[in-house]
Amino acid sequence: MTTAPFAAYAPHTTPGIAAATTDLTKVYGSGDTRVVALDGVSTSFREGEFTAIMGPSGCGKSTLMHCAAGLDSPTSGTVRIGTTDLGTLDDRRLTRLRRDRIGFVFQAFNLVPTLTALENITLPLSIAGRRPDPQWLDRVVAMAGLSQRLDHRPAQLSGGQQQRVAVARALASQPAIVFGDEPTGNLDSRAGAEILGFLRDSVRELGRTVVMVTHDPVAAGYADRVLFLSDGRLVDEMSHPTADRVLDVMKAFDSRARTS
Numbered sequence: 001m002t003t004a005p006f007a008a009y010a011p012h013t014t015p016g017i018a019a020a021t022t023d024l025t026k027v028y029g030s031g032d033t034r035v036v037a038l039d040g041v042s043t044s045f046r047e048g049e050f051t052a053i054m055g056p057s058g059c060g061k062s063t064l065m066h067c068a069a070g071l072d073s074p075t076s077g078t079v080r081i082g083t084t085d086l087g088t089l090d091d092r093r094l095t096r097l098r099r100d101r102i103g104f105v106f107q108a109f110n111l112v113p114t115l116t117a118l119e120n121i122t123l124p125l126s127i128a129g130r131r132p133d134p135q136w137l138d139r140v141v142a143m144a145g146l147s148q149r150l151d152h153r154p155a156q157l158s159g160g161q162q163q164r165v166a167v168a169r170a171l172a173s174q175p176a177i178v179f180g181d182e183p184t185g186n187l188d189s190r191a192g193a194e195i196l197g198f199l200r201d202s203v204r205e206l207g208r209t210v211v212m213v214t215h216d217p218v219a220a221g222y223a224d225r226v227l228f229l230s231d232g233r234l235v236d237e238m239s240h241p242t243a244d245r246v247l248d249v250m251k252a253f254d255s256r257a258r259t260s
């Protein structure tokens with residue numbers, strides 16, 4: 001395991017890179033309450049790749065995801081989505097970029113209860129005044145296994161089905177990258193496996209790029225690559241992960257935390 005600050009891939013505007021961070025630092029508070037949540041994180045997310053971000057509680061996973069997705073602004077460093085440096089955008093253009101090029105899936109499904117599944121899936125496009133591409137939408141809905149549920153409202157769907165609606169909603173605009181923050185955190189293992197399979201298929205079959213924060217080594221085992229954060233720094237990376245290998249790295253974090 002590497003212990004020095006870890007730079008996974010060259011963080012430049014290389015073709016084939018969906019998003020990249022360079023020397024990303026995020027500091028919350030000041031004085032006695034100062035917390036360095038991210039401490040110089042440089043990494044990139046290749047197009048058509050599924051990346052999981054893992055690490056002990058409080059290591060900065062959500063902060064990294066929120067900064068990379070333009071939901072939070074870094075203290076210093078840069079974030080690029082494709083070739084666009086988010087630091088150069090005013091609020092209006094940043095909002096538009098998030099709407100048009102980024103999909104989000106959170107632990108809470110965040111569906112509108114009065115809308116049907118189909119209306120929820122197409123809501124961001126409707127708000128943007130865009131019409132969904134019918135062929136794309138059909139593929140996403142079929143992949144989500146929701147073809148027979150499109151007229152149902154969220155209360156008529158299981159938790160797993162609701163999260164599948166949320167993933168379909170994230171994919172509906174054909175985003176350059178989808179960010180997930182613990183997308184299986186509210187689901188039992190079977191429903192979670194369906195969501196993870198759906199995210200993986202969206203990468204393999206639809207060519208999307210997915211970045212997911214998770215605590216769960218089984219979830220990370222669905223990814224192509226796992227980045228490990230510790231104390232706001234990237235400390236390791238694993239390609240072609242398995243749940244067992246991820247668990248071994250997480251146990252090493254735990255034992256270091258106990259002995260330090």
Ligand SMILES: Nc1ncnc2c1ncn2[C@@H]1O[C@H](COP(=O)(O)OP(=O)(O)OP(=O)(O)O)[C@@H](O)[C@H]1O
Pocket residue numbers: 028029035036037055056057058059060061062063064
């Ligand atoms: N708004 C905030 N104000 C102050 N400190 C914050 C804020 N958000 C996060 N932090 C701190 O920054 C550090 C990183 O938090 P973050 O939520 O990114 O970690 P995490 O790895 O996602 O944690 P968890 O796995 O527990 O969700 C933590 O020490 C946290 O307490």
